[in-house]
Amino acid sequence: MARQLVTASVIIEWYNMTHAELERAKRALAALKVQAAALYSREASARTRLAKALDLVIVYDHDGDDWQELQSALGDLARGTEALVPRFLSVPDSTYCRLKNAGAASSSGDIIIFLDSDVIPEPNWLSALLDALSDPQISVVVGSTYVDCTGSGVYAKAMALTWMFPLRDPSNDVLPSTWFYANNVAFRREVFVSRQFPDTDGLTHAPAKLFVERLRREGVTIWRAAGARASHPAPNGSAHFVKRAIAGGRARALGDAHPGFESVMRWIRNDVGSMSWGCKQIVVNGSSVSLRWWQAPPAMVFPVAYYTLFCLGSLLTIGMPGLMRHRFDL
Numbered sequence: 264m265a266r267q268l269v270t271a272s273v274i275i276e277w278y279n280m281t282h283a284e285l286e287r288a289k290r291a292l293a294a295l296k297v298q299a300a301a302l303y304s305r306e307a308s309a310r311t312r313l314a315k316a317l318d319l320v321i322v323y324d325h326d327g328d329d330w331q332e333l334q335s336a337l338g339d340l341a342r343g344t345e346a347l348v349p350r351f352l353s354v355p356d357s358t359y360c361r362l363k364n365a366g367a368a369s370s371s372g373d374i375i376i377f378l379d380s381d382v383i384p385e386p387n388w389l390s391a392l393l394d395a396l397s398d399p400q401i402s403v404v405v406g407s408t409y410v411d412c413t414g415s416g417v418y419a420k421a422m423a424l425t426w427m428f429p430l431r432d433p434s435n436d437v438l439p440s441t442w443f444y445a446n447n448v449a450f451r452r453e454v455f456v457s458r459q460f461p462d463t464d465g466l467t468h469a470p471a472k473l474f475v476e477r478l479r480r481e482g483v484t485i486w487r488a489a490g491a492r493a494s495h496p497a498p499n500g501s502a503h504f505v506k507r508a509i510a511g512g513r514a515r516a517l518g519d520a521h522p523g524f525e526s527v528m529r530w531i532r533n534d535v536g537s538m539s540w541g542c543k544q545i546v547v548n549g550s551s552v553s554l555r556w557w558q559a560p561p562a563m564v565f566p567v568a569y570y571t572l573f574c575l576g577s578l579l580t581i582g583m584p585g586l587m588r589h590r591f592d593l
Contacts, residue, residue, distance in 0.1 A: 267397045268314035271389075272372030275380050276362040277323035277333070282503050282593075283381035285336060287496060291383045292340040295319065296347050298389040303346035311393040319349040321380075322366040324357050358592075360460035360470040363445065367455055375455050379446035382408065384493040391490035392449040395437045402454045403483060405440060406447035406491030407432045412552050420552040421562035422497035425541035426569070430551060432489040440487030445471040447493045454483065466514055467592050508569045510593035512576025517588070522581055534574040541566025 273295060280288065299317035302309055323333060333351065334341045343349055354365040367375050374396055378384065388406065395404040409431040410423035423430060428444070445460075445468070458477060460470035478485065498504040512530075519526050542563045549559055580587040 266309070267311045269311055269374055269393055269396075270315050270318070270372045271313060271374040271376060271393065272318035272320060272367075272370035273376045273378055273389075274363055274366035274370060275319070275321045275378055276359060276366065277321060277380050278357075278359045278362055279379050279381045282499055282506075283496065284499060287383055288380045289337065289340055291378065291380070292319075292337065292349075294384050294386070295378075295389070296340070296344060298384070298386065299347040300344065302390060302393070309390045309394065311390065311397050313346070316343075316345065317347045317389075318371045319347055320352055320366040320370050321349060322352045322354055322357075322362040322369075324354060324362070359467045360445070361462070364459045367459070370452075373452050374449055375452055376449040377445055377447070378493070379495075382446045382493045382495050383411070384447075384491075388491050388493055391435070391488045391492075395486060395488040395491070396449060396451065398437075401437075401484075401486050402451040403478065403485045404437075404449045404488050404491070405443050405485055406449075406493055407487065407489045408444045408447045408493050408495050410497055411494035412497075417554070417558045417562050418565060419497045420549070420554045420558070421541075421545060421565040423552050424544045424548055424554070424562075425566040426497065428495060430548070431492065431494075435488075435490035437486055437488050437490075440485050442487060443471065443475045443485055446495065447491065449491075465588055465592055466517060467510075469514060469518060472518075504569070505572055506591060506593050508572035509576035509579070510591040512573040512578075513580045513587050513591045515573075516577040516580035527578065527581065530574060530577050534570040537570045537573075538567050541570070 295317070299313065302311070303313045303316060341349060352366060352369050354362055357365065363377055374393065376392060392404055392406060395401055409428050410419065410426055412419040412423035458474065461473050463469045463473065475485070498507045515530065516522055545554065545559050545562045549562070554562060576591065
């Protein structure tokens, strides 16, 4: 089979560095350098090879980050190689999806790939995304993001089982998907730049949901490449855990055009159901993340606490909309 030559850009937003560990971003950049070098080499055995050096665009908020401090923190990882050319793009007063839009507009590749600053790609991540897009019928490919639960801690294992991401998928299937994660996804350039994430003031992640709804309305199929695996951290620390849960409930309430008693009852039922599902996951699938039987009871505390706070976020937003509209936008 003839190898395909493509040009690609990876967009990394620096927004998540407000609550993530810099070490994860360093590991991600190191992994990208290795993978770019492998696909740029003439001896590359992959089905898809880079025709030009990988275009890496790191987009940051100038008001919150200093360019020189950022480069200094990254050290040698901020310098380019023959196979990867990094660029730093300052976008003042920007949030998560706005940074992604700006990075895409500045990029040069025919394939635009979004990778978050706190997500670490596995060794074949880039190859899996590009190979999936070698099929001309595919224009959007979401990778397989899972919660990093390495180590012996109960917390990370509980979140891997019960939080927003599925467990790590060991397969390499490429199949149509209803899942979409803006932290690990690739587009043909013309598909993304003609749409982009819409602007929703006060809702950080809502643009991704609205973007997916538009793709579906327009008949664009989202495909999932299971082999494009990348690990995401569990919420970092108790403060982030609380804020992330409340922020999710807040976003749900603000996204409801006409919230009322019926909405509140539906949210409560859904959140109680999520607690029950989470506890069941821990019992049934705990062994898949090396959770010991005696760790199950304390592990159940985390989904119960998370979805209790999630529900609280919705109720506070209904009760105090003026206060909540300008808080917990995470």
